[in-house]
Amino acid sequence: MTSADTIVALSSGAPPSGVAVIRLSGRDTARLVRAVSGELPEPRKLVLRPIGQDSLLDRGLVVWFPGPYSFTGEDCAELQVHGSPAGVRAILNLLIANGARLAEAGEFTRRAFENGKLDLIEIEGLGDLLEAETENQRRQALARFEGGLSQRIDAWRDTLLDLRAEIEARLDFSDEGDVDEALPEEFGAQILALYKDIDTALAGYAQGLIIREGIRVALAGAPNAGKSSLLNALAKSDIAIVTDEAGTTRDVRQVPLNIDGQLYILLDLAGLRDTDSKAEAEGVRRARMAIADADIVLWLTAPDIEDDLDRPDNAIVVGTKFDLRAVADVDITVSALTGDGIDELVRRITAIGETLTQGEPSLLSHERDRVALMEALAALQRSAAQLSSPELAAENLRIASQSLERLVGRLDAERVLDRLFASFCIGK
Structure with missing residues (x-):
């Protein structure tokens, strides 16, 4: 190339x-x-x-x-x-x-x-836009591509440049008459304000990731609880194999579902039980991992199914096979055969989904975003604690700047010099 x-x-x-x-x-x-x-x-x-x-x-x-x-x-x-x-x-x-x-x-x-037409964040937004399958994904990706996150990062970088100019001028030009030896009284407060602003933005990362990758809905329970049948009913398609033989599902099956502009990932899991089959045991292990990582857990139980398994505290307990008979002590009953209760179950799922994605989609949605901002926060915290040692404080401000510059794909040390000489009448 x-x-x-x-x-x-x-x-x-x-x-x-x-x-x-x-x-x-x-x-x-x-x-x-x-x-x-x-x-x-x-x-x-x-x-x-x-x-x-x-x-x-x-x-x-x-x-x-x-x-x-x-x-x-x-x-x-x-x-x-x-x-x-x-x-x-x-x-x-x-x-x-x-x-x-x-x-x-x-x-x-x-x-x-x-050629400076796009930064790395905008390029990621373009890639997300090309792959967007839902309205929420489209809105999030377009805002990122249009520079919404880049503009916010540029504002943080400008603040850091001002802070660095203040402290580095005192280190390098302390003998100049127009450079005060002491840092301004509000200097520490300015670092703290920047820290809080970045930390507030980082708090939206989980929501941004959910919009970009989807809300994971695990269909869990004992074998023959009707997980695959419910998956087919929710997806309105015969995606999963359904038989009366226990242990049919051996792996985690993922099915994307677009509900009101939000992506949901339905996870059809192996039935949870002790087994001598190595293949089924691996399926059970993967099922437990998927349950732990899921945003929503539907715990399925059916007539004549012994269910003495430990359920997650936040699980929605779904009584399946309502066309046979009702199951006691459940949150909702459904029948994949007749469709009874399916619409109500979807409403419950989307109600939880709305709490996870409420407000405008967060522009932070990539692991690279999280890592860079965490590095910047750690450096700002160290800098605020080291103001009595200006060299160390300045170095940590530089590290924070570099974390943000790597995020957008720019490492522009010359901007620090430009800001420094614009702020002080040095060398006139």
Whole structure:
């Protein structure tokens, strides 16, 4: 991979399709557009052009984006042509014959990052947006892609730069007349305020992760309690194998379910019991791990099922096979066969889900977010405790800055110097 190349790729879905979008980026983009479609269009204006060189390959719309005002920051162009497999292949081959190279996976976005058009957080938001399956995921990913989290981190970084400028000026220029030797009285309070702001944001990480990865709903209980049947009823599809033979389910089956714009992951688990089968025992072990990690646990029990197992305290106890007869001491009864109680069970699940995702979706949703902010908080805490040793306090402020800079993909030490000399009249 080299940024000197001009790259090309099919950016729309695989043909056949109604329209295919072929994207170009690189310094030879203008020459390539002229070579295959004639005169270069006005910037950012779609123009209908014949596509070909010695012979007509297609007729489509051409748009030209001169850098740096493009997605990648380089000269870019798009050819919107008919989504014919043969036509797309012929146009790509023509562009490659004229000097373009097929782009590698993610290379357009990589160039956008290298040219300062997107930071790492915005790129992650773009990736999440492309994979979003629910409305909540779309809203969260779009806000991240649009720079919502990046702007907040930039504000934290600016505050840190001010704090570092204050303390490092006193370390390096204490003999200058316009630099006070003592730190301002509010300096420690400013560190504490920044700490609280970051800590408040970090508190929303669990909610952000749930929106991005889904609320995990474990269907647990003894063998033959009706877990697979209930899974099929909730998913409205015959996904799981249902028999009257105990121990049919051996592994954790995950089924995504979109309910009112929120992703729920239904987990069909092995029945919990002691067994001599190594395969079933492994399934039981995985089931117990899934129950411990689940956000919601549906504990299923059915007529004629001995259920003396330890239930999680927060589990919803579901009496299944209501079409046979009711089960006593349960929170709700359902029948996968007739559908009785299914809608009420879904309402109970979504009521819990709403408590887990209430408010605007948190922009913190990746493990990298959590690790970076935890590192920054630890460094701020150390710095606040070390104000009597300015060198150590300054070093921990620098560590906090680097944690945030790694998060967005920027390690810009020059900004500290710029802020320092802008804040003090040094060297006039």
